[in-house]
Each structure stands twice: as C-alpha cells, then as structure tokens.
Amino acid sequence: MTSNSSHNGAHGQHSGHRSGQSSLNSYLKGFVLSLILTAIPFWLVMGNVIESKTVTIAAIMILGGIQMVVHMIYFLHMNSRSEGGWTMMALIFTIVILLIVLVGSLWVMYHLNTNMMPMSPEMMKNMP
Numbered sequence: 001m002t003s004n005s006s007h008n009g010a011h012g013q014h015s016g017h018r019s020g021q022s023s024l025n026s027y028l029k030g031f032v033l034s035l036i037l038t039a040i041p042f043w044l045v046m047g048n049v050i051e052s053k054t055v056t057i058a059a060i061m062i063l064g065g066i067q068m069v070v071h072m073i074y075f076l077h078m079n080s081r082s083e084g085g086w087t088m089m090a091l092i093f094t095i096v097i098l099l100i101v102l103v104g105s106l107w108v109m110y111h112l113n114t115n116m117m118p119m120s121p122e123m124m125k126n127m128p
Contacts, residue, residue, distance in 0.1 A: 030074025037067040061102050068098055 041060040043049065050056045072078045072094060078087045 026074055026077075030070055033070045033074070034067060037063050037070065057106070061106075064102070065098060068094065 041063050044056055044059060050059065072091070078090060
C-alpha cells in the first residue's frame with residue numbers, strides 16, 4: 001500500500017513539472033516570435049527594403065497587430081475556451097483599442113509631417 005501512495009505522489013509531481021515546462025515553452029515561443037516581429041520592422045526601415053513609404057508603414061502596422069495577437073495568446077493565455085466568453089469580450093476590446101491606437105498614430109504622424117516647417121540644410125547646421 002505504501003508503494004501505491006508513493007507512486008501516486010511521484011506521478012502528481014511529474015504532472016505539475018510537465019505543466020510548468022509547457023508554460024515555459026509557451027513563454028519561450030512567444031518571446032522568440034516577439035523578437036522576430038520586432039526585428040522585421042526594424043530591418044524594413046533601417047535597410048530601406050521597400051521603396052514605398054506607404055507600403056513600409058502598412059507592413060509595420062500589420063506586423064504590430066500580429067505582435068499584439070502573439071502577446072495575447074502566449075503571454076496573456078487568451079483563447080476561446082477560457083472564462084466563459086469573457087476572453088472574447090477582451091479580444092473585441094483589444095481590437096477596438098488596437099484600431100484606435102493605429103489610426104490615431106497614423107493621423108498624428110501625418111498631420112505632424114504636413115504641418116512641420118521645412119528645413120533647409122543651412123538651418124540644420126545651426127541646430128544645437
């Protein structure tokens with residue numbers, strides 16, 4: 001009888017260890033994907049890979065949206081099965097916030113670019 005109880009205890013510990021390792025693997029996958037999704041836009045801008053600035057901006061915005069989804073899945077553990085539908089409500093809220101941030105950022109950057117005073121090379125030399 002003692003051997004059965006010790007066997008069950010060992011099995012319980014092994015199961016908990018497995019769950020922790022699966023969580024660690026999930027975090028590592030999310031981390032690697034986040035690094036890749038950060039490096040690609042950096043490379044697109046610094047390497048001047050795409051000639052059109054509009055296409056570059058669109059690619060960066062799309063990759064940023066994908067990165068938010070990666071964070072939601074791998075770090076916040078959001079899926080369709082958990083918490084009886086509250087996760088879907090959080091997903092909808094996140095998408096709305098994402099759209100507000102992306103459209104608002106583009107709007108602000110466009111208007112800043114449009115309303116900035118152009119500088120000549122001589123003016124740039126005199127800048128502090």
